[in-house]
Each structure stands twice: as structure tokens, then as C-alpha cells.
Amino acid sequence: MTQKIDPSLNRRKLRLALRRARERASLSQREAAEQIEWSQSKLIRVETGTVGVSVVDLRALLNLYSVSDPGEVQALEEAARGSKGSSWWSRYHEVLSPQFAQYLGYEGAASALHTYHPIVVPGHLQTRSYAEALLGPRDLDQESFGKIVDLRMERQQRMFDQEEGPACTFVLDESAVRRQIGGKQVLKEQLDHLIELGSRPRVSVRVLPFEAGAHYSTLGSFVLLSFPDDDDLLYLEHAAGSMTGGEDLQLLARYQECFQVITNLALDEAQSADLISRVQQDLGVR
Incomplete structure (x- = not known):
């Protein structure tokens, strides 16, 4: 039985890719956040996978990190669209x-x-x-x-x-x-x-x-x-x-x-x- 990809897995994919892209660009979290006018805490939440990221915000980060490969950009944009919403266990949050x-x-x-x-x-x-x-x-x-x-x-x-x-x-x-x-x-x-x-x-x-x-x-x-x-x-x-x-x-x-x-x-x-x-x-x- 095939399950829909859980939002947490898309957030994890983004977390890993964006952290590595930032490190390749030789930027600290503080430097990256300042350049795109984010709070550092917002970038931290994205890189820890605790929140999703919009396609608009994703594109700003990819531009900053000089990520331009069409296949990689498309895959990450799909992950960004799927990073919103609740995980399967959310209904058990209590x-x-x-x-x-x-x-x-x-x-x-x-x-x-x-x-x-x-x-x-x-x-x-x-x-x-x-x-x-x-x-x-x-x-x-x-x-x-x-x-x-x-x-x-x-x-x-x-x-x-x-x-x-x-x-x-x-x-x-x-x-x-x-x-x-x-x-x-x-x-x-x-x-x-x-x-x-x-x-x-x-x-x-x-x-x-x-x-x-x-x-x-x-x-x-x-x-x-x-x-x-x-x-x-x-x-x-x-x-x-x-x-x-x-x-x-x-x-x-x-x-x-x-x-x-x-x-x-x-x-x-x-x-x-x-x-x-x-x-x-x-x-x-x-």
C-alpha cells in the first residue's frame, strides 16, 4: 500500500538540502538570515525541519546559495509545496x-x-x-x-x-x-x-x-x-x-x-x- 509522503519527510528533505547548500556557500546562519532579511530563528526552524517553507522563501534561499540546477530546484520546490500541513500523528497530539x-x-x-x-x-x-x-x-x-x-x-x-x-x-x-x-x-x-x-x-x-x-x-x-x-x-x-x-x-x-x-x-x-x-x-x- 502506497502512502502519501508525510509533510515531515518533505521538511526533512528541505532541512538537509538547505543546510548543505548554505555550508557550500560558506555562510553562517546569521549571515544567510541577514542577507534575505529573515530573523535567524526563522532560518533555524527551517534547517531543523520544525516548520515548512513556502516556494517563494525557498527560491530566495536557493538564489542566495547559488543553487540553479533545474532538476534540483524542481525537486525542492515540490518538497516545499508538500512541507505544509499536518503529519499523520497530529491527530494524536494530546x-x-x-x-x-x-x-x-x-x-x-x-x-x-x-x-x-x-x-x-x-x-x-x-x-x-x-x-x-x-x-x-x-x-x-x-x-x-x-x-x-x-x-x-x-x-x-x-x-x-x-x-x-x-x-x-x-x-x-x-x-x-x-x-x-x-x-x-x-x-x-x-x-x-x-x-x-x-x-x-x-x-x-x-x-x-x-x-x-x-x-x-x-x-x-x-x-x-x-x-x-x-x-x-x-x-x-x-x-x-x-x-x-x-x-x-x-x-x-x-x-x-x-x-x-x-x-x-x-x-x-x-x-x-x-x-x-x-x-x-x-x-x-x-
Whole structure:
């Protein structure tokens, strides 16, 4: 199923192209803003992808940066026209933190996603029943509860049910596939879902078994995103959420190393599917 290009992806395309064009022109953000009589904050918002840009404003920037190739100009003008409007997750804004909303924009543009979850099945892979059971103990009103679950389901559909998308590697601790969130029947359905998703061409589901012993891990879940045209990004999953990329290369490298060590210790895809099947059998539920 083909999806309309999300405005956040067009803003990202413009962000990267305009920043690089400015750097090639040897202009600072302040210098560029002054020459086209913008506030520096406006240029910063454009280069961070937090706002769209009109075709008129785009042409002023391209002229300043001496970008004249007809094909490149046309592609960027199309991106500018598509940079306005709301992203798909905007209808869930009441239950999204600004950090996570920004992260979703990056996730939609990633070429690869690597994530480790030590406690529960991650939202990317959850069934509706599992998500509802996991959210049950939280003090949420019915509307917020429903929107969070719907957000997870739509995010999953957009990631896995399109022809194109990131290559995904999910490493789950064995405790995550054994913890009976929602009871035995809900867990069995969730494990069925893991096996089905793990059988798809660009999805790898691997389990870090108890037998792996001590390992270079973290206190919580994390996601590493890779891009063909930008720096890698680290998203740490906690109450507030936090992202880092090229501005903290040491932290990014530490988590990249951590994921590599965890992956080396994890079972491969076939062994992981076998372990998940054994957990299902232990549940004694048909």
C-alpha cells in the first residue's frame, strides 16, 4: 500500500538540502538570515525541519546559495509545496510529547532501525490486546487510553505494511517474551504476532536468552536509527524521551557498541522463533 509522503519527510528533505547548500556557500546562519532579511530563528526552524517553507522563501534561499540546477530546484520546490500541513500523528497530539512527535518524524525517514527492549514487547510489535493490557495500570482517561493504542497500531501498520520501509532489528530480552502481560491468552496472541512479523523480509526479531548471562546493557530501552543521507540518531525511551545524534558522538557510539554486543549474544532469528514457540507451548493455551 502506497502512502502519501508525510509533510515531515518533505521538511526533512528541505532541512538537509538547505543546510548543505548554505555550508557550500560558506555562510553562517546569521549571515544567510541577514542577507534575505529573515530573523535567524526563522532560518533555524527551517534547517531543523520544525516548520515548512513556502516556494517563494525557498527560491530566495536557493538564489542566495547559488543553487540553479533545474532538476534540483524542481525537486525542492515540490518538497516545499508538500512541507505544509499536518503529519499523520497530529491527530494524536494530546497523547504525544514534543520529543516523541519529533522522533516519529525521524523514524519515518530512517533506512534502518535497531532497538533493544529488556522488559516488555516494544510498541512497534505489540498487538492491540497486549497494548491495552500494558496500559491498563496507568491512570488514563478512556479517550487518552484509546488514542495511545490507536497510535501504536497505526505506527505499526505504516512501518510494516508498506512496500518500502526501514530494515528493522528488534532484540528482546527473554523476560520480555515470558512476562504475562494481560494473561496467558493475550501473551500467546502476542507471541504469534512476533513470529509472524519476524518472518517478513526486512524484519528481524531476536531474543537475548537468560543463558547469555552478564552483558553490556543499559537501564532501559533504546532505539538507533540510520539514514542514507544524515547522521545516525539515538532515542532513549523513558518518561520524557530524549534524542541525540551528531551533537553527542560519544554517547551515540556507546549505544551502537552496546547494541552490537547484545546482538552478538542474542539467538539468531530461527533460534529466537523456536524459543518463542516453546514459551507458547509452556503457556498451555490453544
